[in-house]
Amino acid sequence: MTAETLYGADDLTHLEGLEAVRKRPGMYIGSTDSRGINHLFTEVVDNSTDEGIAGFASRVVVTLHADGSVQVDDNGRGIPTGVHAKSGLSGVELVLTRLHAGGKFGGSGYKTSGGLHGVGASAVNALSHRFDVVVKQLGKVHQMSFAHGVPGVFDAPGPKAKFTQQSGLQVTGKMKRGESSGTSIRYWYDARYFENNAALDREAVKAKLRNTAFLVPGVTYVLRDATEGSITEESFHYPNGLSDMVDFLAPSGEKPVSGTLLVNGEGTYFENAADENGVMRSKVERRAEVEVALRWGTGYERTVECFTNTIRNMHGGTHRRGFDRAVTKAVQDAISKTRGLLKPKEDMPTLEDVLEGMTAVIHVRIPEPQFTSQTKDELSTAGITKVIQGVVERHVKAWSEDKRTKTEAKTVLQKVVDAARVRLTQKQQKDAARRKTALEGAAMPPKLVDCRTTGVARSELFLVEGDSALGSARMARVSEYQALLPLRGKILNVQKANLADTLRNAEIASIVQVLGAGTGRTFDLSAMRYGRVILMADADVDGSHIRTLLITLFAKYMRPVIEDGRLYAAMPPLHKLTTKGRNSETVFTFTQREMESKLAELEKAGKQVVTPVPRFKGLGEMDADELWHTTMNPATRSVRRITLTDAEAAEQTLELLMGEKVEPRRNWLVDSAARVDQSAIDI
Structure with missing residues (x-):
């Protein structure tokens, strides 16, 4: 290591007092353009506003002087002039020369205030050529001046007067009979800390005073503009807030x-907040x-x-x-x-x-x-x-x-x-145009009933069992975000076939083509055209077999769809119970046991149920309203998400149920026969 690359304690810099503000002004006032200059004014006028909120000030006067200075006067209590016991400084000097000093840290000075860190007024002081403060309090007039945050005395008005460093708040006179207490601050910001052409925006000042007058109905704000030589005055007071x-x-x-x-x-x-001793307290x-x-x-x-x-x-x-x-x-x-x-x-x-x-x-x-x-x-x-x-x-x-x-x-x-x-109409028009452009070169299966939306956030693809169910589903769906792909019969059992045979199957090829994300190792989940895939088959043995075949396909060749939680199985009902009378009620049930329990409940409540209770033999038997309400409406339907929490166990189960070896499957069926509820079998 050479002498040039050594890094020791002497290379560290400690910025004391207000030096940090002057070194990095943007950190304390947000920026060094015109917004930063406007923020200086905001910090000063907010202190006067806090007096109004507390109920001690009823008037705030802002004066824009011809020499570029800004003056803010209020008739509040005035900045405390007494000596602070710990620092030995007057309250005025403490507030204006020390960062994180003020009466807004949970003490009794203010119930609520805009103050955050006790930085505002001291930051304005640090970035000003000259900063004058006059406090009228307890019958006395106190005065103090600063140059770039350093206390002292100027021998003449204006920022170019000779300055002599001097600490301490001076008593310069007595208050007149009937004169209100309050604080007057006048500052000349130093343009060297700001970008070229940055300046105070008069309209921003006006907007600030107007907004504050709306928020504090008990205070009148006055803007006096003397920048053009003559003085114009505008008042802001809104009693209705x-x-x-x-x-x-x-x-x-x-x-x-x-x-x-x-x-x-x-x-x-x-x-969580710290108490007066700096100890953090919870709740x-x-x-x-x-x-x-x-x-x-x-x-x-x-x-x-x-x-x-x-x-x-x-x-x-x-x-x-x-x-x-x-x-x-x-x-x-x-x-x-x-x-x-x-x-x-x-x-x-x-x-x-x-x-x-x-x-x-x-x-x-x-x-x-x-x-x-x-x-x-x-x-x-x-x-x-x-x-x-x-x-x-x-x-x-x-x-x-x-x-x-x-x-x-x-x-x-x-x-x-x-x-x-x-x-929604405007969105549908845009989506239709985008989808038409996106699919102009793609030969989608002619049986695909696509949706209009192009995003995957809401879009759903229903893999529907049979053309008969497609008719009802087509009338029931919301065409904006629900797409339908009918499947003819049972697809190939991919657990027994290789990839080439799988892709030669017409139904599987259609599914892969419509999803648009590939298969196997090349499967790209981000390219999938739909947010969810929902398997919609009849609530019978054949429907269960079709769902199992489709789940096997996704598990083997499109597994990320399952891993990302985007594969679902629809749950169409088995029975429809309808009560008689003027206020008829319709209830759908999903199992024989649930139907019997609901039937007994309705009869116990004194309601007559239309008998025999109809049982749906398939999705195609439902009309569009029934299919929408029970199976397709996101607000009322029930669906099962297909999950893959244990990949190894899932592989073993799929191989057992769908694999080429028949003997293990036969043994499992024999061993599991005792667990079947024979009364639930529809014979």
């Missing part, structure tokens, strides 16, 4: 389909306040804004996930309970359909929020998801069932259902 915000965010010219639904509630959750109970406003409009745009303790979460987070789940479930439940909205076989609308035309604002207040970064773009507090889901779901459900809003709710539900139909 989130309701006013929804009206503002809704697309102009769009007519509302519903009134604004206001949701307010509380809930508790648990999380600390937290209380969350939830405030949501939403409405649907006639348009197609969707706007959902998320906030935590007045901080905008641009990328949403755990509260957005809870909201999405809640409105989706509540609307889906309401649709399922409203007769006539959905047609048979229609899919339930998804979140995408529910959100179409919606304008919503989500605001949660929680102690010690967790975010994915210092810029707080995304909330990561896990427990809030269930809290907001429960609160929103209850309110939306009550709204849909309330007699006063039931008509309005039904209009919204119809809009959601229509949105789902339009989405």
Whole structure:
């Protein structure tokens, strides 16, 4: 090892105080472009907002000066001016010169706040040429200045004045009679820490103040712009809070389909947190306040804004996930309970359909929020998801069932259902075009009844026993994602045949061709054209034999389909019990014993059953509705997943049942005969 490659303790660097912020500003303010400069302003005004949330400030004034500085004044309690016992510094100097210092770490200063790490104000200080703070408190006016986070005194106004380093908060005068307490901060950010042409965006400042005024109805925000020489002033105050915000965010010219639904509630959750001594405690109970406003409009745009303790979460987070789940479930439940909205076989609308035309604002207040970064773009507090889901779901459900809003709710539900139909129609058109292109050069078996979708997520291929069952299945299926391939008779027993003979079998060749993933060692699961393969045979001995032959084929030459859990066996019923009377009831059973038990249960309940109880001799005997409800509808059918938990045992079983050696199979049948329930044999 040469001297040039040596790496020792002297090569390590320890950044002290605010030096880390200046060295890596993007880590603390998100970026070094205009967004980073806007974030400096956000950090300062959020501190004033926290005073408003706590009920101590009613007015926040932001002034954009002609020299590029930004000033934020509030009439809150003021940053504490007393001496901090541990550090020996005044509260003002401690907060503005030390990272991770402040009153937002679970103490008594704030119940909830946007503060995360106690980094914001000190980061602004570190990246500023000059930073002035004036605190009016307890009858005195306190003042202090900083240059790049270093405390001292300037001999004149502006950032270019001579600076002398000096620690300590100065008392510069007395408060006037009737004058409110509060804090005034003015800073000149240093452009050297930012990219060329980066600047404070006045519209972003305006939007921040407007949004915060919506979220904190008790506080008036004032923007004074002196950048052009003359001073223009604009005030933001919205006594109706989130309701006013929804009206503002809704697309102009769009007519509302519903009134604004206001949701307010509380809930508790648990999380791991450190106590005042830094010891981590598990299952600390937290209380969350939830405030949501939403409405649907006639348009197609969707706007959902998320906030935590007045901080905008641009990328949403755990509260957005809870909201999405809640409105989706509540609307889906309401649709399922409203007769006539959905047609048979229609899919339930998804979140995408529910959100179409919606304008919503989500605001949660929680102690010690967790975010994915210092810029707080995304909330990561896990427990809030269930809290907001429960609160929103209850309110939306009550709204849909309330007699006063039931008509309005039904209009919204119809809009959601229509949105789902339009989405599915557009998707079907695209999928049909893609599938036509994909199959133009492929000669698929003429008996394949294909589906329209190209993705494997929902698509299903039914291997159907016989052409008679195909007729009912064709009328019963959902053509968007259910494909059918009829099989004539029993396929070749591949356990007794080699690969060449196997592929010469017409039925097997059709299956391999339709799946499109090959066989044996060359089988490529990712190339398979369907998400599931379902073996649909009659509920009799021949049907069981056909299923066994097909399972043998997949186990020997397409085993990844079984290993990935994508091979299923349908379970068609054997019997159909129908009760007599006006409110007749139909029940399907799958075994003789189940039929007898259900028959006795119905008769005991005083219901008359049509006798003799009909037994299906095959899939072809069912009409389309019966086949759909019992065997093909994903919501009501029963299927068995074919699994392969022990490959060696499976190989031995297949060889025993399907192999060339007859003697072991005969011996097994004789030995197992005693286990057969003779009364269940259909003779």
